[in-house]
Amino acid sequence: MSQTNQNTRVVVGMSGGVDSSVAALLLKQQGYDVIGIFMKNWDDTDEFGHCTADEDYEDVRRVCDQIEIPYYTVNFEKEYWDKVFTYFLDEYKKGRTPNPDVMCNKEIKFKAFLEKALSLGADYLATGHYARVEHRNGEAHLLRGLDQNKDQTYFLNQLGQHQLIKSMFPIGHLQKPEVRKIAMEAGLATAKKKDSTGICFIGERDFKEFLSHYLPAQPGEIQTLEGEVKGRHDGLMYYTLGQRQGLGIGGSGTGEPWFVVGKDLKQNVLYVTQGSTHPSLFSYGLLASDLNWIPNEMPQQTFECTAKFRYRQPDQKVQVEILNENCWKVVFEKPQKAITPGQAVVFYNGEECLGGGTIDQALDKDEC
Amino acid sequence: MKEIYFDHAATTPVHPEVVAAMLPYFTEVYGNPSSIHRFGRKVKTGIDKARSNIATSLHTEHSRIVFTSGGTEADNLAIIGTALANRDRGNHIITSSVEHHAVLHSCEHLERLGFEVTYLPVDQTGRVNPDDIRKAIKNSTILISIMYGNNEVGTLQPIQEIGTIARENGVYMHTDAVQAFGILPINTSELPIDMLSVSAHKINGPKGMGALYVSKDVRFAPLLYGGEQEKKRRAGTENVPAIIGFGKAIEISQVAMQERQQKYVEIREMMLSVWKQAGIDFCLNGHPTEYLPHILNVSFIGQNTETLLMNLDLEGIACSSGSACSAGSLEISHVLKAMKLEEERQRSAIRFSFGINNTMEQAVYAANKVVEIINRLR
Numbered sequence: 001m002s003q004t005n006q007n008t009r010v011v012v013g014m015s016g017g018v019d020s021s022v023a024a025l026l027l028k029q030q031g032y033d034v035i036g037i038f039m040k041n042w043d044d045t046d047e048f049g050h051c052t053a054d055e056d057y058e059d060v061r062r063v064c065d066q067i068e069i070p071y072y073t074v075n076f077e078k079e080y081w082d083k084v085f086t087y088f089l090d091e092y093k094k095g096r097t098p099n100p101d102v103m104c105n106k107e108i109k110f111k112a113f114l115e116k117a118l119s120l121g122a123d124y125l126a127t128g129h130y131a132r133v134e135h136r137n138g139e140a141h142l143l144r145g146l147d148q149n150k151d152q153t154y155f156l157n158q159l160g161q162h163q164l165i166k167s168m169f170p171i172g173h174l175q176k177p178e179v180r181k182i183a184m185e186a187g188l189a190t191a192k193k194k195d196s197t198g199i200c201f202i203g204e205r206d207f208k209e210f211l212s213h214y215l216p217a218q219p220g221e222i223q224t225l226e227g228e229v230k231g232r233h234d235g236l237m238y239y240t241l242g243q244r245q246g247l248g249i250g251g252s253g254t255g256e257p258w259f260v261v262g263k264d265l266k267q268n269v270l271y272v273t274q275g276s277t278h279p280s281l282f283s284y285g286l287l288a289s290d291l292n293w294i295p296n297e298m299p300q301q302t303f304e305c306t307a308k309f310r311y312r313q314p315d316q317k318v319q320v321e322i323l324n325e326n327c328w329k330v331v332f333e334k335p336q337k338a339i340t341p342g343q344a345v346v347f348y349n350g351e352e353c354l355g356g357g358t359i360d361q362a363l364d365k366d367e368c
Numbered sequence: 369m370k371e372i373y374f375d376h377a378a379t380t381p382v383h384p385e386v387v388a389a390m391l392p393y394f395t396e397v398y399g400n401p402s403s404i405h406r407f408g409r410k411v412k413t414g415i416d417k418a419r420s421n422i423a424t425s426l427h428t429e430h431s432r433i434v435f436t437s438g439g440t441e442a443d444n445l446a447i448i449g450t451a452l453a454n455r456d457r458g459n460h461i462i463t464s465s466v467e468h469h470a471v472l473h474s475c476e477h478l479e480r481l482g483f484e485v486t487y488l489p490v491d492q493t494g495r496v497n498p499d500d501i502r503k504a505i506k507n508s509t510i511l512i513s514i515m516y517g518n519n520e521v522g523t524l525q526p527i528q529e530i531g532t533i534a535r536e537n538g539v540y541m542h543t544d545a546v547q548a549f550g551i552l553p554i555n556t557s558e559l560p561i562d563m564l565s566v567s568a569h570k571i572n573g574p575k576g577m578g579a580l581y582v583s584k585d586v587r588f589a590p591l592l593y594g595g596e597q598e599k600k601r602r603a604g605t606e607n608v609p610a611i612i613g614f615g616k617a618i619e620i621s622q623v624a625m626q627e628r629q630q631k632y633v634e635i636r637e638m639m640l641s642v643w644k645q646a647g648i649d650f651c652l653n654g655h656p657t658e659y660l661p662h663i664l665n666v667s668f669i670g671q672n673t674e675t676l677l678m679n680l681d682l683e684g685i686a687c688s689s690g691s692a693c694s695a696g697s698l699e700i701s702h703v704l705k706a707m708k709l710e711e712e713r714q715r716s717a718i719r720f721s722f723g724i725n726n727t728m729e730q731a732v733y734a735a736n737k738v739v740e741i742i743n744r745l746r
Contacts, residue, residue: 035682072678119675119745120682 005031010168011117012036012126013109014063014071016056019128021063021190022179023170027126028067035120036064036071039113041080041104042201052203062189076112083107085201089214092237095265096342099155100199106158114163124168131156131353132172133164139296140164142353147175154311157346157356158292208238220268222249225261225280233270236263241362242281242338247272282335285368288328288345288357295354306348309339309359315348328357331368369684372730376570376723377519377547377663378688382613383572383724389616390574393609401606402595411608418615425549425618426564426581427557434580434601435611439546439567441591442580443470443513445602446542446563449588450511451478454540458508459483462539464496464525465706467515470565471544472702475513484508493655494523494707501530505537516545516554516564520703520719521654522663524548531560540586546570546578550621551629551662562586568610572724573617577610632661632722635731639664639720642735648742653709653717662722667713668742676718679741685734687720 012024014036027034038060045051057073064071084103091098109127117125129152130145140161145151159167171179183191196203202210211217217235224230231249233239239247243260250258253274261280262271273280286309293299301322306315307330317333330345339362346356373381393414399407401415416430423430436442451461463475465487475485486504488496496514505512512534517524527543534541542563545554550571556564563586568577582588582601594603643650643666653665668676673689680687689701704714720734 070682072681074674116675119672120678121744 006033008124009033009035009120009122010124010126011120011122012069013113013117013128014038014060015128015196016059016063016190016193017128017196018183018188018190018193019130019171019179021059021128021188022174022182022186023126023128024063024069025067025182025186025188026170027168028069034067034069035122036060036069037113037117038071038073039108040073040075041077041084041108043077044201044203059190059193066186066188074113074116076108079112080104080108080201091342092211092215094342095236095263097240097340098342099344100201101155102158102344104200105155110159110163110167114166118166124166126168126170128171129156129169130172130176131169133167133169135165138165140167140294142294143172143351144348144353145169145172149312150176153348153353154308154344154346154356157294157344157353158290159294160292161294161296164294208234211237218268220270222247222270222272225271225273230258230272236265236268236270239263239270240338241340244276281337283332283337283339283362284335284365285329285331285363286339286345286359287323287361287363288330289326289360291326291328291355291357293355295352299354305354307356308346308348309336310343318347320347327360329363329368331363335365370733371684372686372726372734374685374687374720374722374726374730374734376726377719377721379569379575380572380723381725382569382574383617383620385620386573386613386616390609390613393612397608401608402597414612414615415606415608418611418618421615421618422566422579425554425622426566427555428581428583431599432556432581432583434582434598435606435614436578436580436602437576437607438569438578439468439544439565440470440578442546442565442567442578443468443542443544444474445580445588445591446565446582447471447474447511447513448478449591450540450542450563450586451483453587453589454510458510460486460506460508461511461513462486462488462501462504462509463513464488464490464515466490466494466496466518466520466523466703467513468519468544468546471513471515490523490706492707492709493658494518494521494653494703495655495658496525496530498526498529498533501533505533505539509537509539511540511542513542513544515547516543517548517552517660517663518654518703519547519663520701521665521707522547522660523655524658524660527559527561534562535560547660547663550618551625551660553625556581556583568614568617571617571621574610574613577607577614579614628724629661631726635722635726635728636661636664638728638731639735640666642732643739646736646739648739651713653704653707653713664720664722665717666720667709667717668738669712669716671716671742671745673715673717675745676716676738676741679745680718680734680737683737683741685737687718687734689718 010027010032014020024036038057040053084100088098088100114125130150131153132143134141144153221229222231222233239260244257247258256275258272258274261273304319307318319331321329341359343359344356345359347354397410399411401412419430419433422433479485488500514525514530531541541561543561544565546567549566562583564581566579569575590601592603649669650666700714
């Protein structure tokens with residue numbers, strides 16, 4: 001057991017899931033001074049008194065007892081509401097599709113929570129993300145998780161050096177099945193626990209129903225780009241660009257599926273088009289803001305790399321032009337479908353995640 | 369790692385003599401005290417002895433003692449039991465905003481049943497003003513429940529005065545003495561009170577055991593129905609080993625009480641002086657003179673309760689804040705809120721509470737650790 005590890009205190013952000021459980025286990029096995037902390041960001045207590053957070057915390061307690069580490073819980077409900085949920089609603093109000101996970105990592109996990117970890121004398125904060133971080137010559141490099149299917153660097157694109165230099169991702173070199181196997185072999189209480197899906201505070205609930213509690217829905221017309229009325233929509237916020245399901249206008253026209261191609265907030269109109277190859281579905285570039293660049297060395301004014309415009313999408317070749325500090329133009333090598341304002345564009349060089357920004361606008365061929 | 373336990377207001381270790389007294393009652397003296405045979409009689413004798421111990425310590429007769437499952441049940445029984453049995457006389461109850469949740473939530477339950485409850489404010493030291501009691505009393509008032517000493521900040525309430533007002537107005541008086549019992553002498557024959565709650569595990573007795581003192585004149589309804597145990601005031605087969613343990617714990621607590629008080633005061637003073645010397649920015653919460661000596665509540669200005677507690681725990685030192693809530697996270701204590709302390713003070717308060725095994729050396733060690741942690745966090 002390494003002497004330095006023994007004197008290195010690591011706080012593990014534990015969600016009650018298998019990934020963070022195994023992260024804590026591995027660190028403990030490596031001899032670190034490990035502390036498990038559960039973060040409560042949202043209260044979903046229902047009429048029967050059930051609260052997902054309570055159940056998750058119970059799993060955290062079991063796992064921490066098993067691997068013999070102290071555990072605590074911290075409450076960031078207020079911070080989460082102010083920094084993540086408010087942003088989430090604001091983006092929907094603007095007709096955009098927010099990414100609360102990116103914001104949560106930026107504002108909560110690697111900010112408020114990191115500060116808490118450091119205040120407990122921690123040298124590092126570890127999480128169960130599928131990502132890797134290499135600390136070389138005082139510089140942190142964020143690398144993709146080796147499980148390509150699970151890689152979560154997309155959600156970590158807003159982290160800076162000061163955060164990554166304090167971060168550890170103990171399961172980033174593992175495949176998900178390996179993580180499960182380690183948990184099973186160690187008999188961890190969370191070994192067979194189902195992975196959480198969707199946005200954490202919505203969980204398994206109906207998205208439309210959830211959102212309607214917070215934002216007034218304004219039904220309106222669905223039109224083709226030519227102005228032909230095709231039906232009614234339930235409120236623009238419920239639709240994402242490129243969306244095909246749930247439009248309720250299937251079968252008409254040529255019989256091909258219909259896709260969302262645009263929203264007019266002022267007129268409250270949802271624009272659709274028919275057929276998956278319709279030119280209006282494709283973009284040739286995008287404009288991004290809230291840009292974050294991870295490496296110490298800033299890029300040239302124009303550079304080439306690969307990028308993702310949504311989670312789990314294969315990398316696409318792009319050329320980036322820095323128009324100004326808060327606006328980068330990203331031009332695609334191949335036209336892309338469903339470029340969605342509010343989502344993240346994340347840049348890569350091979351295995352390394354370079355950073356990213358928020359998509360503000362998709363660009364047509366003649367705008368690139 | 370050195371482990372120091374400064375959370376005796378939460379619970380205490382069971383005294384070895386208490387354990388020894390309890391043990392035979394698990395395997396040897398195991399009869400049901402309600403039985404007519406010798407097995408039952410033997411147990412009954414033990415219970416009688418324990419009941420006499422508690423009665424003696426409170427200066428009352430043994431028939432005035434009802435054993436319960438703890439302080440919480442004693443509070444529930446006193447408040448809900450009295451309220452339900454005296455509905456014909458009125459539906460108004462007076463309590464304070466710094467009571468233990470066992471009292472506050474019992475009152476809230478009664479509100480849902482149609483009772484009216486007045487929650488009196490406290491001053492910045494956590495004390496209720498007896499004049500407020502006087503003003504709050506009306507024709508429909510049936511019960512006043514004000515705690516003896518506060519569990520978070522240690523402030524003692526003017527029970528004598530409040531009880532006198534209750535008497536003058538023909539209103540029942542209950543006091544939650546869970547924190548004070550065994551620390552301070554309590555004489556029910558001199559205090560103008562009708563009911564008083566106590567608990568075993570705060571005085572080195574077993575958990576899950578408490579009692580309610582009820583004066584002869586109180587009309588109250590039980591909460592639990594069943595057998596005729598506790599003179600029909602609390603049904604259910606007695607938790608015999610715990611009752612025996614409680615009796616023993618009381619016996620121990622009544623010996624050398626003043627010496628222990630003195631020790632706790634010295635421990636307090638020592639910790640405060642360490643912080644003063646180290647130039648730590650702190651302030652004492654509670655009353656400067658009227659306090660329970662084993663409870664020390666301090667705000668470390670600029671710090672955060674939760675962070676301090678975790679850091680202290682990592683150093684092996686156990687202390688606490690107000691109340692821990694579900695999923696473990698801390699809420700600002702209702703007591704500090706009611707005392708209207710500055711938010712800064714509410715957010716940085718820590719409670720150290722002392723017990724029979726604590727030493728001066730531990731006090732110095734822990735106080736210095738606090739200094740170390742605060743200096744690191746700065």
